[in-house]
Amino acid sequence: MSTRTVRAACPHDCPDTCAMLVTVEGGRAIGVRGDPAHPPTGGVLCTKVARYTERTYHPGRLLHPLKRLGRKGEGRFQRIGWEEALDIVGSRLKAIALRDPQGILPYSYAGTMGYVQGESMAARFFHRLGASLLERTICAAAGSAGIKHTYGGGLGFDVDFADEAKLILLWGCNPITSSLHYWTRVQEAKRRGARLIAIDPYRSLTAEKCHQHIALLPGTDSALALGMMHVLIREDLLDHDYIAQHTVGFDALRERVLDYPPERVATICAIPAQQVVELALAYGTQAVTAREPVAIRIGYGLQRTHGGSQAVRALACLPGLVGAWRHRGGGALHSSSGFFPLNTDVLQRPDLIPGWPKLPRAVNMSTIGDALLQAGTKPPIEALLVYNANPVAVAPDSARVAAGFAREDLFTVVLEQFQTDTADYADIVLPATTQLEHLDIHKSYGHTYVLANNPAIAPLGEARPNSEIFRLLARQMGFDDPCFGDSDETLAAQAIDFDDARTCHMDWETLKRDGWAKLKLPEAPFAQGGFKTPSGKCEFYSAQLAAAGQDPLPGFVAPHESALSNPSLAQAYPLAMISPPARHFLNSSFANVESLRAIEGEPVVHIHPTDAAERDIGDGQAVRVFNGRGHLVLKARLTERARRGVVVIPSIWWKKLSPDGRNANELTSQALTDLGKAPTFYDCLVEVRSVVPGAS
Numbered sequence: 265m266s267t268r269t270v271r272a273a274c275p276h277d278c279p280d281t282c283a284m285l286v287t288v289e290g291g292r293a294i295g296v297r298g299d300p301a302h303p304p305t306g307g308v309l310c311t312k313v314a315r316y317t318e319r320t321y322h323p324g325r326l327l328h329p330l331k332r333l334g335r336k337g338e339g340r341f342q343r344i345g346w347e348e349a350l351d352i353v354g355s356r357l358k359a360i361a362l363r364d365p366q367g368i369l370p371y372s373y374a375g376t377m378g379y380v381q382g383e384s385m386a387a388r389f390f391h392r393l394g395a396s397l398l399e400r401t402i403c404a405a406a407g408s409a410g411i412k413h414t415y416g417g418g419l420g421f422d423v424d425f426a427d428e429a430k431l432i433l434l435w436g437c438n439p440i441t442s443s444l445h446y447w448t449r450v451q452e453a454k455r456r457g458a459r460l461i462a463i464d465p466y467r468s469l470t471a472e473k474c475h476q477h478i479a480l481l482p483g484t485d486s487a488l489a490l491g492m493m494h495v496l497i498r499e500d501l502l503d504h505d506y507i508a509q510h511t512v513g514f515d516a517l518r519e520r521v522l523d524y525p526p527e528r529v530a531t532i533c534a535i536p537a538q539q540v541v542e543l544a545l546a547y548g549t550q551a552v553t554a555r556e557p558v559a560i561r562i563g564y565g566l567q568r569t570h571g572g573s574q575a576v577r578a579l580a581c582l583p584g585l586v587g588a589w590r591h592r593g594g595g596a597l598h599s600s601s602g603f604f605p606l607n608t609d610v611l612q613r614p615d616l617i618p619g620w621p622k623l624p625r626a627v628n629m630s631t632i633g634d635a636l637l638q639a640g641t642k643p644p645i646e647a648l649l650v651y652n653a654n655p656v657a658v659a660p661d662s663a664r665v666a667a668g669f670a671r672e673d674l675f676t677v678v679l680e681q682f683q684t685d686t687a688d689y690a691d692i693v694l695p696a697t698t699q700l701e702h703l704d705i706h707k708s709y710g711h712t713y714v715l716a717n718n719p720a721i722a723p724l725g726e727a728r729p730n731s732e733i734f735r736l737l738a739r740q741m742g743f744d745d746p747c748f749g750d751s752d753e754t755l756a757a758q759a760i761d762f763d764d765a766r767t768c769h770m771d772w773e774t775l776k777r778d779g780w781a782k783l784k785l786p787e788a789p790f791a792q793g794g795f796k797t798p799s800g801k802c803e804f805y806s807a808q809l810a811a812a813g814q815d816p817l818p819g820f821v822a823p824h825e826s827a828l829s830n831p832s833l834a835q836a837y838p839l840a841m842i843s844p845p846a847r848h849f850l851n852s853s854f855a856n857v858e859s860l861r862a863i864e865g866e867p868v869v870h871i872h873p874t875d876a877a878e879r880d881i882g883d884g885q886a887v888r889v890f891n892g893r894g895h896l897v898l899k900a901r902l903t904e905r906a907r908r909g910v911v912v913i914p915s916i917w918w919k920k921l922s923p924d925g926r927n928a929n930e931l932t933s934q935a936l937t938d939l940g941k942a943p944t945f946y947d948c949l950v951e952v953r954s955v956v957p958g959a960s
Contacts, residue, residue, distance in 0.1 A: 279710020
């Protein structure tokens with residue numbers, strides 16, 4: 265029996281974007297492993313993706329089109345053929361489009377990060393239809409806005425040199441769970457003498473392995489960063505030459521941070537004032553006095569509060585004050601996605617929109633519950649097409665999301681690999697391929713390599729790639745524009761601007777053969793400035809924000825839900841809740857893989873022993889976590905890894921795979937961030953009580 269190796273790429277929502285080698289024997293994938301030649305991957309895959317064949321050949325794979333039986337949410341379906349499925353979808357969409365195509369809404373996100381199976385043919389379809397636009401905000405929009413107004417885009421240090429830093433601040437991130445390969449670089453830096461400091465409300469697996477852990481309250485990160493700036497300026501631990509040549513707005517920033525002395529910051533963050541001082545001194549001394557590289561890895565957790573964008577903006581200003589960008593491996597990194605020259609308009613064809621450049625109305629995916637339920641929305645959302653997403657499990661304020669999806673007058677189509685919580689509400693389910701069955705091209709938001717994904721096996725059953733499904737839907741709608749005839753190969757070749765100086769050494773055929781190639785970039789990208797802002801400099805003061813009526817300087821924005829902003833709410837619900845990723849899940853992906861769910865165990869809430877004692881809660885006891893939006897029942901795990909006043913629910917479990925059919929998003933709100941209109945998952949007050957046996 266013949267055996268071959270196929271070059272592939274991990275498609276999931278992770279900054280590592282690993283290069284994979286798939287072993288195929290007799291037409292069946294028998295294993296995946298990391299490509300040892302790819303520097304970010306280093307031959308290693310995380311425990312989730314290492315089991316990818318288990319996911320592809322899972323007995324729960326959807327392999328045929330399905331039509332709903334019974335009520336929405338019951339998850340009862342009958343098998344139908346593709347022709348019937350397409351006829352049903354086409355006829356319903358045509359009828360709605362005649363009234364107003366904006367009554368049709370796509371809902372998608374990062375179920376795949378690929379540009380062919382993500383927003384290519386799908387975007388063309390919805391643009392040509394004139395459907396409502398989706399504001400894809402649910403993950404990184406707040407942080408991206410903060411970075412954009414400071415650096416000009418998703419830009420940062422090159423992780424290939426991360427092990428050269430001598431001080432690393434892991435701020436609001438847990439790379440052991442969410443960026444394993446970056447953590448490998450950090451561990452190497454530690455072996456070379458680097459000091460590691462974790463800044464996180466929770467003593468995560470990463471924080472446990474750092475030299476120091478600063479456990480601030482959720483939503484107070486910007487105050488800590490401003491307090492650091494106060495100390496740096498007071499102690500003159502500044503790179504005055506870098507500030508003068510490559511930054512804008514230092515004088516205004518200096519005036520702002522006068523309002524954030526360590527004592528005030530300590531009160532806001534609920535940490536000792538001395539921690540603020542020592543953190544600033546360590547950062548400034550290493551960078552300015554020792555002239556060694558210092559790095560801040562800006563996680564995604566800290567942006568998921570009311571002031572999340574300003575928090576990221578404040579952190580992003582720190583390297584400019586101390587000249588950290590002078591050294592390779594120094595500076596900050598929130599996302600590297602802005603380095604990639606994408607042909608977005610060529611790929612997605614917004615010019616197909618009727619009336620272009622006028623745009624249809626936009627709906628924020630983070631408030632989909634309200635969008636589906638609010639009376640008087642004009643036009644009402646009559647049809648929803650979901651792909652690469654599981655909003656019933658993932659979107660905030662889950663009870664309202666589920667109620668919206670349960671509308672009998674809402675026509676819902678779900679493209680899926682598995683019968684998720686969202687698929688249970690579909691009228692029509694269309695089976696989609698996994699990464700091993702289709703072609704794609706990928707960038708990364710954690711490194712600077714372009715990757716190709718070659719299909720390793722034929723699609724299972726009647727599953728089809730997203731790109732092909734939207735070609736079929738376009739044909740069903742009568743769209744005969746030539747762009748709907750583009751093959752996946754053509755789409756992949758269109759995705760990247762291969763004439764750009766960063767990618768001119770690449771082409772699609774070579775990428776397919778080799779699997780990956782690195783962008784041509786300076787090793788220390790901003791040693792000489794060159795930011796993508798209007799000024800070309802790191803902008804402490806943003807004239808764009810000022811013109812838009814926003815605060816042009818980084819500042820502290822209190823959480824929506826906290827004792828600072830809402831004392832009466834905090835009295836009723838005194839515990840702040842965060843719901844970071846469970847180690848063996850990725851958002852809601854992999855939660856249905858039995859071996860990974862077995863390792864993860866059962867849904868739990870981590871609570872500090874003192875908080876538990878005040879509520880007569882014992883370890884392992886069933887507890888009810890609740891607020892005004894909802895509740896769920898899970899097991900209490902007493903641990904000092906959760907700081908006092910904060911509870912932690914590792915997430916995201918599928919609701920139907922949880923003991924009480926709920927997950928942490930029963931408790932989260934649809935309130936949005938200061939910039940970016942992003943969700944505030946970690947801006948959430950709750951109370952916890954023991955469950956009385958026999959009580960409902």
